[in-house]
Amino acid sequence: MAVKDYIRERFFPHLWCPGCGHGIVMGAMIRAIEKLGIQKSDIVVVSGIGCSSRICGYLDFHTLHTLHGRALAFATGLKLSRPELTLLVPMGDGDAFAIGGNHLIHAARRNIDLTAIIMNNNIYGMTGGQSSPSTGYGDLATTAPYGNIDPSFDPVNLVLGAGASFVARTTTYHVTSMINILEKAITHKGFSVVEVLSQCPTYYGRKNRLATAVDMMNFYKNRTTPIGSKDKEKNPDLIERGIFIQEERPEYCAEYAKLIEKARSQ
Amino acid sequence: MAKKKKGKPVINREWCKGCGICVEFCPEDALALDEMEKSNLAYPDKCNSCGMCELRCPDLAIELR
Ligand code: SF4
Ligand code: SF4
Numbered sequence: 575m576a577v578k579d580y581i582r583e584r585f586f587p588h589l590w591c592p593g594c595g596h597g598i599v600m601g602a603m604i605r606a607i608e609k610l611g612i613q614k615s616d617i618v619v620v621s622g623i624g625c626s627s628r629i630c631g632y633l634d635f636h637t638l639h640t641l642h643g644r645a646l647a648f649a650t651g652l653k654l655s656r657p658e659l660t661l662l663v664p665m666g667d668g669d670a671f672a673i674g675g676n677h678l679i680h681a682a683r684r685n686i687d688l689t690a691i692i693m694n695n696n697i698y699g700m701t702g703g704q705s706s707p708s709t710g711y712g713d714l715a716t717t718a719p720y721g722n723i724d725p726s727f728d729p730v731n732l733v734l735g736a737g738a739s740f741v742a743r744t745t746t747y748h749v750t751s752m753i754n755i756l757e758k759a760i761t762h763k764g765f766s767v768v769e770v771l772s773q774c775p776t777y778y779g780r781k782n783r784l785a786t787a788v789d790m791m792n793f794y795k796n797r798t799t800p801i802g803s804k805d806k807e808k809n810p811d812l813i814e815r816g817i818f819i820q821e822e823r824p825e826y827c828a829e830y831a832k833l834i835e836k837a838r839s840q
Numbered sequence: 841m842a843k844k845k846k847g848k849p850v851i852n853r854e855w856c857k858g859c860g861i862c863v864e865f866c867p868e869d870a871l872a873l874d875e876m877e878k879s880n881l882a883y884p885d886k887c888n889s890c891g892m893c894e895l896r897c898p899d900l901a902i903e904l905r
């Protein structure tokens with residue numbers, strides 16, 4: 575199938591700003607699904623609120639546009655009732671780490687078979703550039719005009735600590751590896767988290783002297799490195815990308831099915 | 841790397857927002873923004889059909905055909 579078979583063309587050109595990374599992530603999701611050959615009708619995309627959540631309107635799968643930060647809660651309910659479906663949960667950093675932080679850690683703890691795709695642009699884009707839990711120390715935001723003093727979360731360590739069984743990081747520059755990682759994350763039986771560094775040129779970029787989408791993608795190209803590379807030893811400030819963990823662990827829906835079986839037999 | 845696709849980029853001018861991502865990251869410098877700030881295959885002979893412009897366009901405005 576062609577990319578156009580996976581989108582709702584009537585909503586294009588989409589509403590994201592020129593150069594917004596979210597469109598690149600959406601394109602990578604489509605290509606990963608195309609490669610895996612999953613039927614459109616077997617996929618549900620559940621999103622929360624924010625620029626990232628618009629993905630739900632543009633993709634031609636079953637889609638649920640839910641509440642800010644609550645996408646994983648809705649997705650958990652849906653997955654438990656229809657475990658045969660493939661669920662993708664695109665979120666923004668505000669969505670996933672701030673208001674939705676609790677849902678994120680508990681979905682990770684339960685190891686429920688969902689794929690969370692966290693488009694991290696280090697800012698709240700839709701509401702006008704407020705700082706988020708992933709805004710860096712010293713970065714500028716509408717709510718941090720003199721520089722942010724809150725240390726940011728390391729999303730990868732956060733979800734590793736909470737028990738996610740598949741955790742990866744990639745960027746919009748590294749789009750072929752993003753497609754590859756998404757394929758693995760979607761196939762993985764358990765809770766998968768893929769953090770994608772995704773540019774918001776309009777708010778984060780403009781405020782932090784990374785004026786254009788191209789500048790920001792050059793930053794991802796030059797300031798990230800594969801996990802465990804020699805460059806990382808020399809330059810500890812580089813951000814690692816790749817798959818941090820991929821482990822088979824008891825999956826929540828399967829455990830729940832066993833429990834029902836057990837209760838029925840008594 | 842991207843799987844080799846046959847064909848050359850065809851740009852949907854209605855959807856292109858002129859962000860310049862495809863132009864900047866084309867390994868062969870085959871693309872350019874025109875006077876309307878739309879991407880355009882300015883040097884077709886240079887294009888090696890790698891498909892990276894198609895994958896990186898945030899607006900799904902490029903298709904290799
Ligand atoms: S405000 Fe930022 S995140 Fe939102 S559409 Fe524009 S560039 Fe993308
Ligand atoms: S990447 Fe897409 S939207 Fe940006 S200039 Fe190229 S064709 Fe246009």
Ligand code: SF4
Nearest residue numbers: 866887888890891893
């Ligand atoms: S297919 Fe590759 S070489 Fe050709 S224009 Fe696109 S990025 Fe450049």
